[in-house]
Amino acid sequence: MTVPSSDARYSRDELVAALGIDPKYGEKIWTAFGFARQHSDAKLFSEADVEAFRLFARGAAGVDEAAQVATARTIGQSLARLADWQADQLIEFDEDPEVSWSVDDMAKALSRIQRLVWRLHLGIALEGSRAQDSDSTGWDTTIGFVDIVGYTNLSRRIDHHELNDLITAFEDQVSAVVTTYDGHVIKTLGDGILFANPDTTQSALTALDIADLSEQPPIPRLRIGLAHGEVLPRLGDVFGEPVNIAARLCGSSRPGRILIDDNLSDALEDDARFRLRSIAPLSVRGYRRLRASALTRPKA
Incomplete structure (x- = not known):
């Protein structure tokens, strides 16, 4: 209707x-x-x-x-x-x-709340757009990709109620971490979340906190990939090499671990809050020798 x-x-x-x-x-x-x-x-x-x-x-x-x-x-x-x-x-x-309340009353209230939330988000987005170089169509940022390890097999072993609880907790808690560090969730993909944060330090802290969520019930094992560079923002999505690299690094990462590209590694190497360890070049789809580093917190 x-x-x-x-x-x-x-x-x-x-x-x-x-x-x-x-x-x-x-x-x-x-x-x-x-x-x-x-x-x-x-x-x-x-x-x-x-x-x-x-x-x-x-x-x-x-x-x-x-x-x-x-x-x-x-x-x-x-x-x-x-x-x-x-x-x-x-x-x-x-x-x-x-x-x-009737359905009509609830729909009217929901419509008003929705418009308010949209206006606030639009204001934030406009301020961000004005802060960028108006002569450039690109956006220099860090792209993060986090996904659930073994999601396909996991979804076959649990019922729909458990799967709903898992996905809800995953999206809620990861999104909360992203926004805590002034990042932005670009999109959710069921078993994965793509986010962006132009601040390299904040994006690394985001990844570390997300890694802490791994295997904290009901959230299962997670893995994370980060890449920094220029992306093309289009219709609420992002495109470009950092997006591809972040996805490849995420897919190559071990459960509970974070892999980052060389651009982000260079930006973080002098920061005592992070421990970086170079790994052997990766052979992944589209990249025969993708250089990356493992990101962790410093040992106590």
Whole structure:
């Protein structure tokens, strides 16, 4: 069921007409948002919605169409995943006799909280963008990758409730460590988490604290890879060699251990809070002799 604005006056096709855009392009964007290609006269949009879309369309006029569709797809996929999870939660609350709120009331409250959290995150992201070199499309940062060792076999041995508890604890606790050191979780991948932190020292401290979580029930064994360099931020994700190297180092690391690339090792070598040990070059996919070091805390 589609939930329209309370003062909705426009159908999807009427919105497209009001914006004065090509119907085929409007259909493409609508599909990229994740909605079905079907005609409907349902009134979904208010006058304020039309004005918001008009502002968005005006700002996107000079942007390549492929980039606009990719942006719409990213928004649609992210919000669809969030909405699916929220719907399950609201139904669960609605079935609880101790919860007196209706689903509609809870949805309205959730919508307000969601907008507040989004505005705060947007403000932080804008400040970060202004601090970067405006002439550069890259971002100099440390990329970290952490995953669960033997996840496939583990998921076969435990039931869904145990798996849910494991994944929830893994994502919650690792994300808490990342944000404690002013880092940013880029994405979660079920058995893995990709994060970024432009500060080399903070990223190393993050990795050490995450390693401490390894084999602390319900979290199983973890392994971590870090690489520093320039990445391309795009639609909430990051791309570039540091991402690839961090993933390769993570996959080559032993349970509970941290491997870092030479760039990060050079930045940390004079810091007494860290102990670095060079390892033999790694032969991994895409890199025949990948140089790396093991990162630990100094011995007492």
